Amino acid sequence: MTFAKLWVGDLVAGDLGDVSAEAIYTDPPWNPGMARIMRQWAHADTGPVDYLELVCRTALAFARACPSGPWYLQAGPRPSVWREGLRRCSPLPIHTIPATWGTVANPKPYYVLCANGAPPIPSGLHGKDVTRAVMGQVTSKKSILDPFMGKGQTLRHAIPLGVSVFGMEINPKRLAAGAAWVERHHPEVDLSLESGGASWQA
Numbered sequence: 391m392t393f394a395k396l397w398v399g400d401l402v403a404g405d406l407g408d409v410s411a412e413a414i415y416t417d418p419p420w421n422p423g424m425a426r427i428m429r430q431w432a433h434a435d436t437g438p439v440d441y442l443e444l445v446c447r448t449a450l451a452f453a454r455a456c457p458s459g460p461w462y463l464q465a466g467p468r469p470s471v472w473r474e475g476l477r478r479c480s481p482l483p484i485h486t487i488p489a490t491w492g493t494v495a496n497p498k499p500y501y502v503l504c505a506n507g508a509p510p511i512p513s514g515l516h517g518k519d520v521t522r523a524v525m526g527q528v529t530s531k532k533s534i535l536d537p538f539m540g541k542g543q544t545l546r547h548a549i550p551l552g553v554s555v556f557g558m559e560i561n562p563k564r565l566a567a568g569a570a571w572v573e574r575h576h577p578e579v580d581l582s583l584e585s586g587g588a589s590w591q592a
């Protein structure tokens with residue numbers, strides 16, 4: 391049975407726990423400013439986040455949660471920090487794929503990193519087509535992890551394909567939006583929602 395195991399957690403604080411997934415697709419904060427703002431929105435009492443610590447802890451978490459890959463990561467318009475971070479933990483080549491987001495009339499460039507054995511997606515895709523292309527590469531997998539889940543882009547594309555999702559997000563309101571989508575559109579899915587830390591294994 392397809393499941394969606396969602397929890398409120400902070401990757402920097404180690405809240406990924408012992409999750410074990412067959413693939414990763416995620417969209418982390420792209421720059422130090424956003425990383426800080428997002429963390430402060432979720433925890434008003436938290437000081438500035440060390441962006442390099444976030445990148446390094448993410449790469450280590452990927453290696454632990456999904457050692458044999460594939461890993462897909464949206465890395466923003468300047469992908470070098472994320473690419474170098476993942477390179478420390480990904481023994482296989484990393485493909486840096488150009489893509490666009492924003493409106494079709496005003497497309498903005500960004501890059502997708504395909505790491506740790508992830509087959510590259512085609513270059514030049516826009517918006518949701520990027521996610522569809524990634525999903526095309528992971529449909530044979532039983533589960534996918536998104537540790538920066540937001541409102542659930544990964545969830546919304548993986549669940550209809552029958553791929554189970556582990557989703558972590560620091561902001562409870564964003565996580566709740568993803569959970570509500572599952573309840574509304576896929577009531578048949580085994581949905582669990584936790585407000586603090588992960589307590590499950592694959």
Ligand SMILES: C[S@@+](CC[C@H](N)C(=O)[O-])C[C@H]1O[C@@H](n2cnc3c(N)ncnc32)[C@H](O)[C@@H]1O
Pocket residue numbers: 399400401402403417418419420425428429537538539540541542543544558559560561564
């Ligand atoms: C670029 S957004 C992801 C958007 C997502 N793809 C969606 O469908 O909404 C990055 C997300 O990472 C979350 N985030 C930021 N720092 C985090 C941390 N330390 N641990 C977990 N999530 C974090 C933010 O709250 C934000 O929702």
